[in-house]
Amino acid sequence: MRESSNPVFRSLPKSQGGYAQFGGGAAAYGAQQTMSQPYTQYPPQQAGFSRSLTIDDVVTKTGITLAVLSVTAVVSYFMVSANLALAGPLAMIGSIGGLVLVLIASFGRKQDNPAIVLSYAVLEGMFLGAFSFIIANLYSVGGPSMIFQAVVGTIGVFVGMLVVYKTGAIRVTPKFTRMLxxxxxxxxxxxxxxxxxxxxxxxxxxxxxxxxxxxxxxxxSLICIALAAFSFLVDFDAADQMIRAGAPEKAAWGIALGLTVTLVWLYVEILRLLSYFNND
Known part of the structure; x- marks a missing residue:
């Protein structure tokens, strides 16, 4: 399996098998590239799980994680709008706490722990809410409309890169990953x-x-946005290989965490870029 540029995906378990796929195109190419590399199987009777990971698990866990992050971000935004003194503490606690949890999940191999993933979503939501208010209202005149544009842009890039991955327009090769x-x-x-x-x-x-x-x-910022966008391709490929490998169901939490990390990075960079064009 190719190493992902996302540290969360890089520490996910690796194996090989024949299960439902995350996408086509590049995934088929990835299967050919990994045939020569042996991986550890996930026999249910030995690994202690009831069933293998499916695309539905990935979608569900990612949706839950993003929902928690979004709700927390909205609450954080309105808290800061009501009391500007909360902006610094919420942004700092959220960013540092989120980083610590990602490091714990990545290096401690606890990325499939739902408590850690959802705690990360809460902390990162705190950061994004405060950060969005500061950037949109204090460092620019974009206001809520600029935040909406950043959200739409983030979703657009995510969907666009998913289409690129599924169609195989850009192949995720070891060389591509190393360069990224x-x-x-x-x-x-x-x-x-x-x-x-x-x-x-x-x-x-x-x-x-x-x-x-x-x-x-x-x-x-444009360079950062491009890197975040291309990172999705490697993340999709890693998730696809996990599904085909027959990884345990709980691995969906790790995939959700990895995708969320990339989405947060992309949103932050898009919001920054928009703020440059909305200065006083």
């Missing part, structure tokens, strides 16, 4: 460097200008 991971590391390094330089007053506190709202910031 390398570029994502580059983005992370650039973001950290920009933050550190900004803390030391470089560029008037804007660092390299990656989040300043200028031309460089716009280009950087």
């Amino acid at each position: 991971v390398a570029m994502m590391f580059g983005v992370v390094f650039a973001s950290l460097a920009n933050l550190v330089l900004g803390m030391f007053g470089v560029g008037g506190g804007a660092g390299m200008g990656l989040r300043s709202g200028g031309t460089i910031a716009i280009v950087f």
